[in-house]
Amino acid sequence: LITITSDFGLKDSYVAQMKGVILSINPKATLVDLTHGVEKFNIRHGAFILASAAHFFPKGTVHLVVVDPGVGTVRRPIVIQTKHAFFVGPDNGVLMLSAQNQGIEHIYQILNSEFILPHVSNTFHGRDVFAPVAAYLDNGITTAAFGPEIVNAVKPKFATVKRKANCFIGEILHIDDFGNIVSNITACKESFAKAVRVKLSNQSVHLLFCKTYGQAKGKQAIALFGSHGFLEIAVNQGSAAEKFSAKIGDPIEVEFKV
Amino acid sequence: LITITSDFGLKDSYVAQMKGVILSINPKATLVDLTHGVEKFNIRHGAFILASAAHFFPKGTVHLVVVDPGVGTVRRPIVIQTKHAFFVGPDNGVLMLSAQNQGIEHIYQILNSEFILPHVSNTFHGRDVFAPVAAYLDNGITTAAFGPEIVNAVKPKFATVKRKANCFIGEILHIDDFGNIVSNITACKESFAKAVRVKLSNQSVHLLFCKTYGQAKGKQAIALFGSHGFLEIAVNQGSAAEKFSAKIGDPIEVEFKV
Amino acid sequence: LITITSDFGLKDSYVAQMKGVILSINPKATLVDLTHGVEKFNIRHGAFILASAAHFFPKGTVHLVVVDPGVGTVRRPIVIQTKHAFFVGPDNGVLMLSAQNQGIEHIYQILNSEFILPHVSNTFHGRDVFAPVAAYLDNGITTAAFGPEIVNAVKPKFATVKRKANCFIGEILHIDDFGNIVSNITACKESFAKAVRVKLSNQSVHLLFCKTYGQAKGKQAIALFGSHGFLEIAVNQGSAAEKFSAKIGDPIEVEFKV
Numbered sequence: 001l002i003t004i005t006s007d008f009g010l011k012d013s014y015v016a017q018m019k020g021v022i023l024s025i026n027p028k029a030t031l032v033d034l035t036h037g038v039e040k041f042n043i044r045h046g047a048f049i050l051a052s053a054a055h056f057f058p059k060g061t062v063h064l065v066v067v068d069p070g071v072g073t074v075r076r077p078i079v080i081q082t083k084h085a086f087f088v089g090p091d092n093g094v095l096m097l098s099a100q101n102q103g104i105e106h107i108y109q110i111l112n113s114e115f116i117l118p119h120v121s122n123t124f125h126g127r128d129v130f131a132p133v134a135a136y137l138d139n140g141i142t143t144a145a146f147g148p149e150i151v152n153a154v155k156p157k158f159a160t161v162k163r164k165a166n167c168f169i170g171e172i173l174h175i176d177d178f179g180n181i182v183s184n185i186t187a188c189k190e191s192f193a194k195a196v197r198v199k200l201s202n203q204s205v206h207l208l209f210c211k212t213y214g215q216a217k218g219k220q221a222i223a224l225f226g227s228h229g230f231l232e233i234a235v236n237q238g239s240a241a242e243k244f245s246a247k248i249g250d251p252i253e254v255e256f257k258v
Numbered sequence: 259l260i261t262i263t264s265d266f267g268l269k270d271s272y273v274a275q276m277k278g279v280i281l282s283i284n285p286k287a288t289l290v291d292l293t294h295g296v297e298k299f300n301i302r303h304g305a306f307i308l309a310s311a312a313h314f315f316p317k318g319t320v321h322l323v324v325v326d327p328g329v330g331t332v333r334r335p336i337v338i339q340t341k342h343a344f345f346v347g348p349d350n351g352v353l354m355l356s357a358q359n360q361g362i363e364h365i366y367q368i369l370n371s372e373f374i375l376p377h378v379s380n381t382f383h384g385r386d387v388f389a390p391v392a393a394y395l396d397n398g399i400t401t402a403a404f405g406p407e408i409v410n411a412v413k414p415k416f417a418t419v420k421r422k423a424n425c426f427i428g429e430i431l432h433i434d435d436f437g438n439i440v441s442n443i444t445a446c447k448e449s450f451a452k453a454v455r456v457k458l459s460n461q462s463v464h465l466l467f468c469k470t471y472g473q474a475k476g477k478q479a480i481a482l483f484g485s486h487g488f489l490e491i492a493v494n495q496g497s498a499a500e501k502f503s504a505k506i507g508d509p510i511e512v513e514f515k516v
Numbered sequence: 517l518i519t520i521t522s523d524f525g526l527k528d529s530y531v532a533q534m535k536g537v538i539l540s541i542n543p544k545a546t547l548v549d550l551t552h553g554v555e556k557f558n559i560r561h562g563a564f565i566l567a568s569a570a571h572f573f574p575k576g577t578v579h580l581v582v583v584d585p586g587v588g589t590v591r592r593p594i595v596i597q598t599k600h601a602f603f604v605g606p607d608n609g610v611l612m613l614s615a616q617n618q619g620i621e622h623i624y625q626i627l628n629s630e631f632i633l634p635h636v637s638n639t640f641h642g643r644d645v646f647a648p649v650a651a652y653l654d655n656g657i658t659t660a661a662f663g664p665e666i667v668n669a670v671k672p673k674f675a676t677v678k679r680k681a682n683c684f685i686g687e688i689l690h691i692d693d694f695g696n697i698v699s700n701i702t703a704c705k706e707s708f709a710k711a712v713r714v715k716l717s718n719q720s721v722h723l724l725f726c727k728t729y730g731q732a733k734g735k736q737a738i739a740l741f742g743s744h745g746f747l748e749i750a751v752n753q754g755s756a757a758e759k760f761s762a763k764i765g766d767p768i769e770v771e772f773k774v
């Protein structure tokens with residue numbers, strides 16, 4: 001089982017080219033698109049998307065990730081082995097959020113030319129390097145065969161949440177296709193409240209704190225913990241991101257009214 | 259074989275999370291995306307999309323459908339067994355158009371916690387309830403194992419076509435990605451005509467009645483019976499929906515000129 | 517292994533209907549979406565997309581292609597057997613660019629009703645004709661069984677590149693999802709330069725000639741040979757197509773500064 005995540009979109013044949021390479025090496029591979037709708041070149045967004053889904057896949061799954069603005073420059077191609085799965089992609093932090101959650105065991109730099117395509121283009125390592133490595137991993141090749149172990153992989157510095165009493169200051173990790181605003185604020189005992197004050201895009205608003213979208217009346221905005229485990233701002237059957245002109249990376253401040 | 263239909267779009271990892279859950283339970287499942295482009299929260303649109311495709315799949319296929327604006331509220335999760343297939347999703351009518359076409363045999367409420375995820379979120383029953391049930395169904399678990407049989411499932415009240423002589427008054431069920439306007443008017447002997455008068459969006463127009471898109475001259479609008487079996491208004495190599503500013507749910511009146 | 521290419525988009529259930537038909541005939545088929553984002557009715561674009569990816573798939577792959585503005589008219593349904601693969605689709609040129617690259621061995625007109633659906637609609641041969649033929653091909657039915665061999669298949673007249681000394685006059689074949697402008701100009705010894713002059717959309721600009729996107733400084737436009745083997749104009753982390761208001765089919769003139 002190999003999942004594929006990228007910022008390629010689905011209009012081009014890039015994703016299919018990777019699948020062709022994988023199935024040429026490993027005809028029995030089961031391929032699942034995690035998403036190809038990562039915001040282009042947005043490593044943080046790719047890292048969040050991957051971390052939101054990878055743990056739902058079975059033990060031994062290979063996660064192939066191509067959000068790779070530095071392709072063709074010095075950034076290294078890597079394989080990460082965790083307690084649960086394998087990750088293949090660029091050493092730019094995109095793999096680390098999910099891999100750290102699972103417990104990293106080893107990281108290897110991909111250098112062994114035996115397991116990559118004979119001609120490596122300067123612009124598409126997803127197809128020429130990462131896809132064949134993922135196919136061979138799924139075929140049972142051991143991680144150590146791909147190259148030397150490394151210890152200095154790039155760690156993402158995604159913001160940590162600051163806290164003053166019941167007030168949490170974080171940022172927006174993701175805006176989903178419904179327009180729900182997903183922050184990096186996770187549940188704690190203070191966060192079970194009936195209402196919250198939210199500061200976002202230079203607006204300060206009081207919102208009901210709900211358990212589910214359906215509890216909202218009409219088009220009012222609400223706060224809740226979404227299925228990711230992060231605090232979301234949502235508008236029932238509407239777009240919170242539009243309402244608040246919010247975008248990924250924006251700061252967000254949430255005060256829980258106990 | 260499991261098909262998956264939703265209004266999630268493909269930008270997020272929601273669909274992949276469901277696939278991860280399914281493949282963790284049933285690694286040999288074949289998964290086919292029916293579409294994830296159902297208009298958000300539009301149960302009628304989801305019901306139409308499902309009904310347009312489900313009968314092309316082999317006997318015993320499991321159709322997993324998540325168009326679920328009431329998630330987390332009192333609406334029930336159900337399994338429907340028809341003469342041809344299985345349907346899993348919310349009891350809000352989205353499954354019924356297709357299920358009724360196939361002949362409903364039994365409907366069960368999903369209550370047996372043995373076949374759902376240990377922690378059920380308030381916002382994503384697609385992943386926590388429907389996906390595991392679909393995986394177990396595909397694994398051969400019998401429908402009666404999931405919970406008690408029910409007889410009062412929600413029936414959709416999608417409009418029926420009214421008729422006065424050669425004039426049919428219906429509504430728009432769907433606008434496809436080409437901009438073709440699909441009505442709920444089906445073929446009958448009166449409907450084999452050379453021309454039609456169509457009333458739509460406060461316009462009344464005379465259109466040629468064709469067998470195929472290619473018969474239209476230039477960018478003229480035409481009427482025809484599409485591959486769904488429903489009367490369509492189309493513009494050859496253009497968008498009829500744009501031309502007439504039409505949208506799903508709009509009334510449409512068609513008079514056949516015999 | 518069957519790949520599917522179309523201009524259907526992913527909002528409708530058309531692609532799923534084809535997959536249902538294929539899996540009803542051949543439940544063990546592995547299906548890969550090449551893309552369903554071909555520009556609507558654009559045979560040249562479909563031909564380019566197919567040619568960019570088909571050669572990455574294993575020997576014996578069946579490529580099912582539905583970019584078919586002439587559906588229901590006299591254009592013929594065909595099967596092409598090449599040295600490497602099989603192609604199924606309309607005889608309008610969309611298959612020929614890729615098939616010619618692979619070396620065409622035989623072309624057959626699909627006439628044998630044994631291998632198509634009993635009721636063929638006028639508007640959707642993708643589902644009623646091409647999908648079942650692809651399924652039977654993948655099942656091992658020989659190409660000659662589908663109908664008579666033909667020799668007069670439609671050849672696409674995609675523009676060839678004109679040349680005056682170091683100046684190449686071609687056109688835009690494709691604009692990818694990153695906004696990169698892909699021309700029909702391929703590498704030759706004159707084309708390894710440090711800089712190029714490009715004439716495009718009534719602008720004449722001097723650009724750096726790079727090996728990879730990451731070599732560009734800031735948001736400057738550059739020229740390079742992309743992973744397709746064609747000369748591209750790109751803006752690092754931005755859209756060249758927007759910058760130059762370029763579209764598929766536009767002329768482009770490139771002078772290499774040796």
